[in-house]
Amino acid sequence: MSDLLKRLRGRGWRMTAQRRVVAEVLDGEHVHLTADEVLARATTRLPEISRATVYNALGELVTLGEVLEIADGRARRYDPNAHRPHQHLTCSVCGDIRDVHPAGDPLAALPASERYGFVVSGVEITYRGLCPTCAGT
Amino acid sequence: MSDLLKRLRGRGWRMTAQRRVVAEVLDGEHVHLTADEVLARATTRLPEISRATVYNALGELVTLGEVLEIADGRARRYDPNAHRPHQHLTCSVCGDIRDVHPAGDPLAALPASERYGFVVSGVEITYRGLCPTCAGT
DNA sequence: TTTACTGCAAACCGTTTGCAGTTCC
DNA sequence: GGAACTGCAAACGGTTTGCAGTAAA
Numbered sequence: 001m002s003d004l005l006k007r008l009r010g011r012g013w014r015m016t017a018q019r020r021v022v023a024e025v026l027d028g029e030h031v032h033l034t035a036d037e038v039l040a041r042a043t044t045r046l047p048e049i050s051r052a053t054v055y056n057a058l059g060e061l062v063t064l065g066e067v068l069e070i071a072d073g074r075a076r077r078y079d080p081n082a083h084r085p086h087q088h089l090t091c092s093v094c095g096d097i098r099d100v101h102p103a104g105d106p107l108a109a110l111p112a113s114e115r116y117g118f119v120v121s122g123v124e125i126t127y128r129g130l131c132p133t134c135a136g137t
Numbered sequence: 138m139s140d141l142l143k144r145l146r147g148r149g150w151r152m153t154a155q156r157r158v159v160a161e162v163l164d165g166e167h168v169h170l171t172a173d174e175v176l177a178r179a180t181t182r183l184p185e186i187s188r189a190t191v192y193n194a195l196g197e198l199v200t201l202g203e204v205l206e207i208a209d210g211r212a213r214r215y216d217p218n219a220h221r222p223h224q225h226l227t228c229s230v231c232g233d234i235r236d237v238h239p240a241g242d243p244l245a246a247l248p249a250s251e252r253y254g255f256v257v258s259g260v261e262i263t264y265r266g267l268c269p270t271c272a273g274t
Numbered sequence: 275t276t277t278a279c280t281g282c283a284a285a286c287c288g289t290t291t292g293c294a295g296t297t298c299c
Numbered sequence: 300g301g302a303a304c305t306g307c308a309a310a311c312g313g314t315t316t317g318c319a320g321t322a323a324a
Contacts, residue, residue: 014323049281050281056280071208072208073208074313075312075314091255092258110224114238115226116268117268120265124262125243125261125262128258128259129259151298151299153304185306186305187307188307189305189308193304211314212288
């Protein structure tokens, strides 16, 4: 069983065929699907699943903190890798997204003198570039 | 005259009353307006300006590289501070956004071993926290 | 049995587009 | 004069919502 599914069951998330399929589709490394992509993949396993149900499930997973939402371009993407701090590396041409892991604490890069009195609690970092295929090297 | 307007004129951007107002509304420090906010402010100066014209102008300013687009929440925001590398510091409660300036080169934080063969050319960083008002301190 | 989830379809919101009319250079 | 911009209104794509029916616990 997928890690995500295991965690959700452990947290008493009410399970249905639809929710199971959404969780299974999302599980894995470097997964950053849009709601539409989740729906498409879920539909191959459970043809009667509806768009609204996919959105409902995704919204709850985000609220539970089991999935992260990334507001990259038009459509939001959903990232199941919520339990290990990481950043994103995106190809500007094909849109491929990889998870990358920081060396130190990225919050340390913002000195108090640049904080405008804010209480800073997190940081989102997206590196942009070209993947090996699109760079043509 | 605003800096932005000066630069645009220097680049031969065809000037109209509408475009001038959009550029004036955007000019300044820590400005991160949505298209709707730009339209609202522009309308107070030029009541007959249309939504489409605002979108047209914003799109061109982004293409010219004179304004940056930030895909924060639902609506995109437009940042005229395009000529000095910077990052954003956002209040999770009220949505206020400040520009902050990096100490070193943030690209250096991503080691080659974490680049998956990508040619990395840029990075977007958003710090999240609470502004002094919302933190209630 | 009760509470919560599902599917449908319409509504919603930010953004884009086609086109006739107008303006800048 | 001619190319480019403007305003209108309709279309669009992603997301949200209301509600009647269904299924999990």
